[in-house]
Amino acid sequence: MPSPRAIVGMDAHERITRNTAEVVTEEEIETLADDPDGKRAYVGYEPSGVLHIGHMLTANKLIDLQEAGFEVTVLLADVHAYLNDKGSFAEIRSTAERMRDQFIAYGLDESNTQFVLGSDFQLDEDYTLDLHALELETTLARAERAMADIKSGDSVKVSQAVYPLMQALDIPYLGVDLAVGGMEQRKVHMLARDVLPSIDREPPTSLHTPLIADLGTGEGKMSSSTGVTISMEDSREEIEEKVNKAYCPPTADPDSTEDGVERENPVLQVFEYHVFPRFETVVVERPDEYGGDLEYEAYEPLESDLESGELHPADAKGALAEYLDRLIAPGREQLAE
RNA sequence: CCGCCCUUAGCUCAGCCUGGUAGAGCAGCCGACUGUAGAUCGGCUUGUCCCCCGUUCAAUUCGGGGAGGGCGGACCA
Numbered sequence A: 001m002p003s004p005r006a007i008v009g010m011d012a013h014e015r016i017t018r019n020t021a022e023v024v025t026e027e028e029i030e031t032l033a034d035d036p037d038g039k040r041a042y043v044g045y046e047p048s049g050v051l052h053i054g055h056m057l058t059a060n061k062l063i064d065l066q067e068a069g070f071e072v073t074v075l076l077a078d079v080h081a082y083l084n085d086k087g088s089f090a091e092i093r094s095t096a097e098r099m100r101d102q103f104i105a106y107g108l109d110e111s112n113t114q115f116v117l118g119s120d121f122q123l124d125e126d127y128t129l130d131l132h133a134l135e136l137e138t139t140l141a142r143a144e145r146a147m148a149d150i151k152s153g154d155s156v157k158v159s160q161a162v163y164p165l166m167q168a169l170d171i172p173y174l175g176v177d178l179a180v181g182g183m184e185q186r187k188v189h190m191l192a193r194d195v196l197p198s199i200d201r202e203p204p205t206s207l208h209t210p211l212i213a214d215l216g217t218g219e220g221k222m223s224s225s226t227g228v229t230i231s232m233e234d235s236r237e238e239i240e241e242k243v244n245k246a247y248c249p250p251t252a253d254p255d256s257t258e259d260g261v262e263r264e265n266p267v268l269q270v271f272e273y274h275v276f277p278r279f280e281t282v283v284v285e286r287p288d289e290y291g292g293d294l295e296y297e298a299y300e301p302l303e304s305d306l307e308s309g310e311l312h313p314a315d316a317k318g319a320l321a322e323y324l325d326r327l328i329a330p331g332r333e334q335l336a337e
Numbered sequence B: 001c002c003g004c005c006c007u008u009a010g011c012u013c014a015g016c017c018u019g020g021u022a023g024a025g026c027a028g029c030c031g032a033c034u035g036u037a038g039a040u041c042g043g044c045u046u047g048u049c050c051c052c053c054g055u056u057c058a059a060u061u062c063g064g065g066g067a068g069g070g071c072g073g074a075c076c077a
Helices: A012-017 A026-034 A053-067 A078-083 A089-106 A125-137 A140-147 A158-174 A183-199 A236-244 A266-275 A299-308 A313-336
Strands: A022-024 A040-045 A071-076 A113-117 A178-182 A205-209 A282-284 A294-296
Touching: A012 A026, A012 A053, A022 A026, A022 A183, A026 A205, A040 A053, A040 A158, A053 A071, A053 A089, A053 A178, A053 A205, A053 A266, A071 A089, A071 A158, A078 A089, A078 A158, A089 A113, A089 A313, A125 A158, A125 A183, A140 A158, A140 A183, A158 A183, A178 A183, A183 A205, A236 A313, A266 A299, A266 A313, A282 A313, A294 A299, A299 A313
Parallel strands: A040 A071, A040 A178, A071 A113, A178 A205
Antiparallel strands: A022 A205, A282 A294
């Protein structure tokens, strides 16, 4: 079972910033960490019905923030999903509720998490007028750049140019102190920092989680739309199969491909960003002929054991599937109801 | 509104001129080899050929209409 005990000894700043790719700015984060109680953080998600490993990564950060004393808001961004061509508004809305339940099942503290539907405030007159003010401040090229890593489809619609501006505006309207997202959100957050002062709002502090490489190849970014992802719909068997097929050379720093494409070790990344943040100890079960079980209390020793050959990738994968299954099981049961 | 180009396997595209229901590369899947995966080797799968109508014994191919996408429509070149 996931245990918050693992991080009891950690101070607020460390809890807030661990496993992040970037914080903007470090000074602002330090100020928040000095007195985190009652501070507010948020992440927005386009409702998709089923939580996948990408959602889980930012959710881990929300859990860290809650344990550090933050209040957490999850924006179920129905209007954003609609603007990003994800289906009819009615369809999108109906999936939002399922998503809420899965976040709770995953481990967000229900009593300390506020779920807000975007359409509850984004259609108000004040909001709309502020949005138009931001539109007036932003070139199409800038909005398009901000959407580069987020947009669906291969052409940019006007709706998708409005999208990042709404994200910027959501921050003051939700009254949050910290915007959280994956690294694909950074250009949106930078845009927010640039444009919000034009309507007399504070530039928001933001925190970005890393993007995990494609499980199958170690290249690029894992995506729910292309390639293999792991979601709350997966059975134990499917998780084992996907993990077993994952790219996993015995190193944390694999060579680039012949074409010069950078590669990561996605198996290690999932251990680092998904398993160790939620488990106090990780036991790698291993047949006696290969040396018997191994036990880890932190990520780094596991990585160095893989590098040295002490831990074979096949055994690491067995353990990874086991712990991923434990993380997903509550959400999977939730979905089954 | 007008003009040009595009639409064929999951992706990028060839084939159409000279009608007989289709191919490559990549991806994917299976096997061999590694105690994982990858790499390497061997094998294999996949298609409403955008839609409708017409011509024809026969249309992915020809003709007409439509839809979707891209680019262009001052001057200069």
